[in-house]
Amino acid sequence: MLTDVLWVLFEALVFPGFIFMAIMVILTQWIHRKVGARVQYRRGPMYTGYAGTLQPLADFLKLLFKEDLVSKYSLRRSPLLILSLGIGALITLVLLTPLAPRPLYSEFDIIVYLYLALFASLAILYLAIASPNPYTSLGVGRYLALLVGAEPPYAASFLVPTIIGASTLSTGYSLYLTSLKSHLLWTGGLANAAVMAIATFSAFLSMLAVMEVKPFDFPEAEGEIYWGLFTEYGGPRLALAFFILYVERIVLPLVFVLLFLGGSWPVDIAQNYPLGVVVILLKFLAVFTLISVIDNMMPRFRPDQGVKFLLKYSLPLSLLSLIAAALL
Amino acid sequence: MLGVYELVLVTTGLTLFLGAIGYAILYEMLQKIYGRPLRNRGATREEVVMCGMEYDRGELTAPTARVFTMIMSKAFPRGHGGFLRTFGTVVLNDWFAWMLAALALIVALAVAWGW
Numbered sequence: 001m002l003t004d005v006l007w008v009l010f011e012a013l014v015f016p017g018f019i020f021m022a023i024m025v026i027l028t029q030w031i032h033r034k035v036g037a038r039v040q041y042r043r044g045p046m047y048t049g050y051a052g053t054l055q056p057l058a059d060f061l062k063l064l065f066k067e068d069l070v071s072k073y074s075l076r077r078s079p080l081l082i083l084s085l086g087i088g089a090l091i092t093l094v095l096l097t098p099l100a101p102r103p104l105y106s107e108f109d110i111i112v113y114l115y116l117a118l119f120a121s122l123a124i125l126y127l128a129i130a131s132p133n134p135y136t137s138l139g140v141g142r143y144l145a146l147l148v149g150a151e152p153p154y155a156a157s158f159l160v161p162t163i164i165g166a167s168t169l170s171t172g173y174s175l176y177l178t179s180l181k182s183h184l185l186w187t188g189g190l191a192n193a194a195v196m197a198i199a200t201f202s203a204f205l206s207m208l209a210v211m212e213v214k215p216f217d218f219p220e221a222e223g224e225i226y227w228g229l230f231t232e233y234g235g236p237r238l239a240l241a242f243f244i245l246y247v248e249r250i251v252l253p254l255v256f257v258l259l260f261l262g263g264s265w266p267v268d269i270a271q272n273y274p275l276g277v278v279v280i281l282l283k284f285l286a287v288f289t290l291i292s293v294i295d296n297m298m299p300r301f302r303p304d305q306g307v308k309f310l311l312k313y314s315l316p317l318s319l320l321s322l323i324a325a326a327l328l
Numbered sequence: 329m330l331g332v333y334e335l336v337l338v339t340t341g342l343t344l345f346l347g348a349i350g351y352a353i354l355y356e357m358l359q360k361i362y363g364r365p366l367r368n369r370g371a372t373r374e375e376v377v378m379c380g381m382e383y384d385r386g387e388l389t390a391p392t393a394r395v396f397t398m399i400m401s402k403a404f405p406r407g408h409g410g411f412l413r414t415f416g417t418v419v420l421n422d423w424f425a426w427m428l429a430a431l432a433l434i435v436a437l438a439v440a441w442g443w
Contacts, residue, residue, distance in 0.1 A: 012342055018349060064354065065363045080355055081347075088347030092339050106335040116339060141395025148400075152430035159434075174329075236359045243354070304402030311403065322437055 007102050008095070016099040017091050025246045028288055029056035035292035060242070066235035074131035074232060083240050086123025089116040090247045097258055098179050098269045099277060105176035110162045113175050113255065114155050120248050121147060121210065124229060127241055131232035139228020142303045143219035149310030150209035150216070153202055156318035160199035161185055161259040163325040164192060175255070180270060183262035191328060199321035200260040205314045207256055209306070211249050213291055214298040216306050250284075253291060257283045400426075 011017055030045060030053050037044030045052025070076050093116050095104050106112075125147075128140050164185050165171035165178040178185075186193050209216040219228050230241055257263065261283055269276025301309065330338065401408040 008338075008342070012346055013349070018346060061362075064359055067364050068359065080351060084351035084355070085343060085347035087350045088343040088345065091346050091350075092342040095342065096339070104330060104335060104338055106330045106332045108332050109335055112332075112335055112339055116343065119343070137391070138395055141393070142399065144396045145399040145403075148426045148430065149403075151427070152434060155431075156434055156437075236355055236363065240354060303399040307399055308403035319433075319437070322434070326437065 004102075008104070011095050011100045011102065012091070015101075016094045016097075021091050021094070021247055021250065024250050025243065026054070026056045026060075028250055029246060031285070031289060032292045032295070035289060036296045039293065039296040060239055063234075063239035063242070064236050068236050069234060070237070071131060071133075071232050079127045079130040080237065080240065082123050082126045083237075083244055086120045086244050087240070087247060089119040089123075090244065090251050092116060093251050094254065096175050097255065098176060098263060099254070099280060101273065103176045105174050107172035107174055110159060110173050110175050110178075114158065117210075117252065118151065120244055121151070123244060124241070127233070127237075128229040133232050135225045135228055135231040138225045139219045139231070142221075142225075143229060145303055145307050146209060146212070146216060146219055146310075149307040149315075150206050153310060153314040153318035154206035154210050156315075156322045157199045157203035157206060158255070158259060160195065160203075160318075160321045160325045163322070164188075164195065164328060167325075167328060168192070175259070179258035179263045180268075182259055183265035186262070191324075195321050195324045195328065196260070198317050199325070202314050202317040202321060203256060203260060206310065206318065207252050208291065208294065209310055209314075211252055211291075212245070213249075213295045215301040216310075218300055218303045218306055221300060249288070249291070253287045254280070254284050257287055261287070 013019065033055070034044040034052075036042075045055035048055040048058045093113060094100065096109055096113060097103060125140065125143060128136050128143065161182055162171065162173045162175065162178045165181060166173045168188050169178075169181045169184060171177035171181060185196050212219060220230065221228060225231070230238060233241060257280060263269065264276035264279045267276045267279045269280070
């Protein structure tokens with residue numbers, strides 16, 4: 001019992017928990033900046049650390065150590081607490097995946113995943129609502145509309161692999177058990193592969209929207225509404241807001257890799273844990289690089305265009321794949 | 329394998345624990361040790377950014393629900409008109425109603441499949 005508790009604490013604090021996530025945030029932000037620089041014919045971070053790898057850390061610390069300034073109309077303590085809970089929820093999610101040496105899982109844990117993942121979006125929403133400003137209000141209105149368009153297809157399409165897995169591989173609607181066998185979802189016949197392909201496409205689109213990646217970043221539009229959700233924030237509060245956004249941009253693609261891209265396949269992570277982890281992380285880095293390219297190349301949707309796109313294409317596709325998965 | 333209720337309890341506990349650790353390390357500890365204290369608390373430093381516009385406390389918040397409704401009406405002009413005639417404006421303004429309707433649809437599909 002004590003050993004189990006110590007393992008959970010180790011996983012939560014070190015790997016794949018807090019420290020690992022902090023390192024991954026630095027690494028992924030470095031990749032994001034390098035990709036952005038490449039797209040724009042620049043060199044990107046060069047001087048801080050080897051090839052500029054520590055530049056995101058330097059920028060984060062710079063924000064963190066600035067004066068903590070809050071407008072007199074804003075809530076002071078509660079946004080920070082809610083934001084920290086959002087970070088905690090996202091890091092806890094990784095403990096439900098095969099990346100954890102002793103993962104936490106149960107039947108129907110995909111529902112726990114969806115509820116914890118939504119917590120991050122609600123934390124960002126609360127952070128914005130807590131500071132009154134016309135531009136923030138515009139950002140909140142836009143973010144609400146984005147969530148209405150993005151969350152239903154996101155939830156529906158991420159349910160598809162677990163439903164197919166439960167009916168064909170007896171994985172019991174578990175994120176962890178489905179992740180172990182997700183490559184078999186593509187090889188269980190043409191119908192399965194077709195449903196998975198539709199769900200993958202829809203899941204990727206709605207995931208971009210949930211993460212506010214271009215072309216769906218209209219709640220933050222810098223040039224129009226001065227960063228909308230975060231207009232009033234700076235210093236350590238903005239550092240925490242960035243931290244939750246960046247952790248979300250790690251956890252969601254990671255789960256996308258586990259459910260839709262075969263997880264650790266061709267290595268069985270239950271047999272060879274270290275190599276399985278390496279394969280998952282390599283697949284994640286490929287997906288993250290693709291997301292960074294999209295983020296740097298796409299123009300921004302208008303809010304109504306973005307919502308219409310999600311409800312017109314992503315939602316029907318995800319519902320279609322959900323119904324088809326149920327009928328398989 | 330845990331029971332589903334155990335898992336909900338453990339994950340909620342871990343969320344609280346990691347949230348507290350994150351808050352303590354990132355905000356309280358690092359910021360308090362290395363952070364720069366506020367040296368000049370002038371009145372204007374806590375004012376809201378309004379790009380030079382005059383404002384009072386009541387004008388600080390734009391009607392968020394109206395922004396949301398406007399986006400939805402532009403995204404679906406025909407559907408919005410139909411909703412407006414059928415339900416009035418209350419449902420359209422209510423973000424929770426939209427989310428509840430969407431989640432109800434997904435749950436209905438899941439239950440229909442389960443039966």
